Amino acid sequence: MKSETEKGFDGLADGEYKYGFVTDIESDSLSPGLNEGVVREISRRKQEPEWLTEWRVKAYRHWTTLEQPTWAKVEFPPIDYQAVSYYSAPKQKIDAPKSLDEVDPELLETYEKLGIPLREQEALAGVVAVDAVFDSVSVATTFKGKLEEMGIVFCSFSEAVKEHPELVKKYLGSVVPYKDNYFATLNSAVFSDGSFCYIPKGVRCPMELSTYFRINAANTGQFERTLLIADEGATVSYLEGCTAPQRDENQLHAAVVELIAHKDAQIKYSTVQNWYPGDKDGKGGIYNFVTKRGHCRGDHSKISWTQVETGSAITWKYPSCILKGDHSVGEFYSVAVTNNLQQADTGTKMIHIGKNTSSTIISKGISAGRAQNSYRGMVKVVEGAENARNFSQCDSMLIGDRCGAHTFPYIDINNPTAQVEHEATTTKIGEEQIFYCNQRGLDTEEAVNLIVNGFCKEVFKELPMEFAVEAQKLLGISLEGSVG
Amino acid sequence: MEKTMALLEIKNLHASVAGNQILKGINLTINPGEVHAIMGPNGSGKSTLSNVLAGNEAYEKTQGEILFQGKNLDDLAAHERACAGIFLAFQYPVEIPGISNMYFLKAAVNAVRESRGEEPLDAMDFLDLVEEKKKMVQIRDDLLERAVNSGFSGGEKKRNEIFQMAMLEPRLGILDETDSGLDIDALRIVSDGVNALRGSDRGFLVITHYQRLLDYIVPDFVHVLVNGQIVKSGGKELALELENEGYASWNGEQQ
Ligand SMILES: Nc1ncnc2c1ncn2[C@@H]1O[C@H](COP(=O)(O)OP(=O)(O)O)[C@@H](O)[C@H]1O
Numbered sequence: 001m002k003s004e005t006e007k008g009f010d011g012l013a014d015g016e017y018k019y020g021f022v023t024d025i026e027s028d029s030l031s032p033g034l035n036e037g038v039v040r041e042i043s044r045r046k047q048e049p050e051w052l053t054e055w056r057v058k059a060y061r062h063w064t065t066l067e068q069p070t071w072a073k074v075e076f077p078p079i080d081y082q083a084v085s086y087y088s089a090p091k092q093k094i095d096a097p098k099s100l101d102e103v104d105p106e107l108l109e110t111y112e113k114l115g116i117p118l119r120e121q122e123a124l125a126g127v128v129a130v131d132a133v134f135d136s137v138s139v140a141t142t143f144k145g146k147l148e149e150m151g152i153v154f155c156s157f158s159e160a161v162k163e164h165p166e167l168v169k170k171y172l173g174s175v176v177p178y179k180d181n182y183f184a185t186l187n188s189a190v191f192s193d194g195s196f197c198y199i200p201k202g203v204r205c206p207m208e209l210s211t212y213f214r215i216n217a218a219n220t221g222q223f224e225r226t227l228l229i230a231d232e233g234a235t236v237s238y239l240e241g242c243t244a245p246q247r248d249e250n251q252l253h254a255a256v257v258e259l260i261a262h263k264d265a266q267i268k269y270s271t272v273q274n275w276y277p278g279d280k281d282g283k284g285g286i287y288n289f290v291t292k293r294g295h296c297r298g299d300h301s302k303i304s305w306t307q308v309e310t311g312s313a314i315t316w317k318y319p320s321c322i323l324k325g326d327h328s329v330g331e332f333y334s335v336a337v338t339n340n341l342q343q344a345d346t347g348t349k350m351i352h353i354g355k356n357t358s359s360t361i362i363s364k365g366i367s368a369g370r371a372q373n374s375y376r377g378m379v380k381v382v383e384g385a386e387n388a389r390n391f392s393q394c395d396s397m398l399i400g401d402r403c404g405a406h407t408f409p410y411i412d413i414n415n416p417t418a419q420v421e422h423e424a425t426t427t428k429i430g431e432e433q434i435f436y437c438n439q440r441g442l443d444t445e446e447a448v449n450l451i452v453n454g455f456c457k458e459v460f461k462e463l464p465m466e467f468a469v470e471a472q473k474l475l476g477i478s479l480e481g482s483v484g
Numbered sequence: 485m486e487k488t489m490a491l492l493e494i495k496n497l498h499a500s501v502a503g504n505q506i507l508k509g510i511n512l513t514i515n516p517g518e519v520h521a522i523m524g525p526n527g528s529g530k531s532t533l534s535n536v537l538a539g540n541e542a543y544e545k546t547q548g549e550i551l552f553q554g555k556n557l558d559d560l561a562a563h564e565r566a567c568a569g570i571f572l573a574f575q576y577p578v579e580i581p582g583i584s585n586m587y588f589l590k591a592a593v594n595a596v597r598e599s600r601g602e603e604p605l606d607a608m609d610f611l612d613l614v615e616e617k618k619k620m621v622q623i624r625d626d627l628l629e630r631a632v633n634s635g636f637s638g639g640e641k642k643r644n645e646i647f648q649m650a651m652l653e654p655r656l657g658i659l660d661e662t663d664s665g666l667d668i669d670a671l672r673i674v675s676d677g678v679n680a681l682r683g684s685d686r687g688f689l690v691i692t693h694y695q696r697l698l699d700y701i702v703p704d705f706v707h708v709l710v711n712g713q714i715v716k717s718g719g720k721e722l723a724l725e726l727e728n729e730g731y732a733s734w735n736g737e738q739q
């Protein structure tokens with residue numbers, strides 16, 4: 001048995017080691033804690049202009065007056081916001097594995113199943129630097145050149161603040177104001193980095209943005225900020241996230257995504273979210289509190305959200321559309337999978353403001369294990385929104401009998417010409433269905449995949465082709481072992 | 485001359501479900517080309533037998549041996565038994581929402597083909613096969629597009645089972661009360677479908693409560709299952725005998 005002194009000494013030794021580690025990269029990290037000084041320091045280190053510093057500070061001051069919302073159907077212990085470090089530049093991993101041989105075989109098996117190329121596997125596992133991958137493929141630079149020729153700006157948020165401050169200043173917070181909600185306000189104060197994209201008038205972006213950047217995306221911080229603008233007549237398809245499992249020691253993630261579609265512009269925003277969900281007993285896992293909103297600012301504009309959510313211990317996420325322009329269109333296609341002890345409260349808001357606006361909501365929730373999966377959706381039609389149309393379909397699938405699915409539709413109609421349709425179904429997959437499939441020659445894993453993919457196909461068909469294939473595989477992996 | 489191998493050999497089979505002993509020593513041999521009928525009162529263990537043969541894990545084999553084409557079935561999981569050629573037309577086919585009958589069947593056909601080392605069928609070849617087989621049981625096109633068994637009538641479900649059997653071309657077809665819930669026209673169509681599949685390398689185990697089905701699917705052998713045991717076996721005339729006398733005397737004999 002160790003004496004109390006010895007235990008204390010152990011702790012001290014630990015502390016010393018940590019301290020030594022921190023001093024090495026002192027200039028890159030702030031110690032945990034949040035106050036106005038920290039917010040200013042983040043802005044200073046990022047060499048931001050004064051208006052942005054002040055914007056962050058306003059957000060911080062507002063945040064101190066707010067309380068964490070409790071209305072979502074999720075449960076978690078209180079978050080200690082003072083224990084979080086709000087600034088750390090990309091980590092130089094001292095103990096990074098030297099080859100794939102040193103990487104957790106379980107992780108590699110998952111990469112394998114997803115069909116991720118070896119070179120990308122190495123980067124995801126931290127064996128080689130991300131740059132090395134891009135050098136070897138040498139696509140990143142080629143694409144950047146091509147995009148620049150067309151006038152498309154696609155860069156990190158920090159870079160945009162430096163290179164295109166007028167665009168950032170004009171649009172930042174114009175869809176999600178810093179006062180929007182607890183997590184968005186926190187993000188506004190401390191956001192680390194993220195992506196910025198501007199598509200000029202009349203330009204069709206010739207490629208799926210970020211297809212080649214998925215590894216970069218995997219390394220963005222916990223308070224990510226994305227701003228995407230499609231100017232008049234522009235078209236863009238943007239992919240966020242990564243089907244590969246993402247492990248992160250930061251438990252709290254609070255991102256903000258703002259989309260702006262001007263007249264005749266179209267934005268398609270697709271996400272695959274596969275953050276670490278925690279283990280079978282619910283230990284660990286990411287808390288994902290995201291604010292995503294699109295603004296159809298001009299007439300005949302269109303914004304589509306497609307999301308496949310399989311990861312995170314807690315997902316709190318409602319990608320929404322404000323349909324301001326006449327004849328504007330909002331779409332939301334979602335698959336949310338929860339297994340074991342995962343909790344998801346996700347859905348959308350469609351706010352009809354312009355005339356002849358329409359929106360479509362297709363939500364597929366799948367629960368297995370002891371998971372809880374909630375759809376929360378709002379359709380609002382304001383007084384002047386003549387001839388608004390909405391179609392909502394919310395389907396839930398339960399695998400086994402210990403999980404739950406919940407649907408919370410809110411409908412707020414203030415114009416008699418509105419047409420709103422809502423359909424909801426719940427189906428249950430049990431051992432009898434699986435045995436039926438087995439009896440026709442399908443093994444249990446194939447059976448679950450088949451049933452689940454059949455259930456989700458309306459959403460998958462909205463995803464870009466190669467993403468759809470990966471998403472299907474991902475679903476199978478997420479639900480592995482959930483039956484039989 | 486070498487004796488041809490039995491298709492199915494059941495020796496002293498005991499099985500239980502939810503802790504209750506249901507099958508109490510079944511012996512039965514089916515050779516290729518033969519049609520065996522099993523008749524018996526409700527609750528005698530007919531569906532239990534078919535589930536045990538198909539490898540449903542909710543049913544536990546407690547004693548005895550089942551050989552399929554000489555191979556011990558203990559070593560095969562349910563889907564492997566299906567791939568090996570055992571097909572069960574369920575008494576109560578379950579609904580699988582969200583997945584179309586066609587999509588499901590294509591996955592099933594290709595899983596079975598893959599297990600035999602054959603190439604998967606492409607969309608065109610698969611459709612050709614569907615066209616050929618659907619005539620046999622006169623299944624409507626809209627049922628093929630609908631989710632598996634979802635919202636099907638009782639009769640439509642049974643027809644769908646036989647359609648699937650025709651598509652999968654098993655070695656052993658087990659029909660668990662396929663006749664119940666069918667009107668006389670549907671009964672004739674389903675029976676014609678089964679008769680068309682009869683052949684020298686295929687065997688059938690036809691489970692029924694009523695003699696009527698056996699007028700259409702004429703068996704080579706009839707067995708009477710009462711209280712988990714085969715109490716009498718004979719030729720097709722045994723079915724008629726039962727029809728006249730009922731199961732009561734057998735029940736009596738058991739007690
Ligand atoms: N899943 C089950 N759980 C509990 N008891 C069952 C189950 N399946 C069958 N049994 C019981 O086993 C006995 C035989 O049932 P079954 O094989 O379905 O008879 P049959 O098909 O001849 O009507 C019945 O007493 C029935 O209640």
Ligand SMILES: [Mg+2]
Nearest residue numbers: 530531575661
């Ligand atoms: Mg029965």
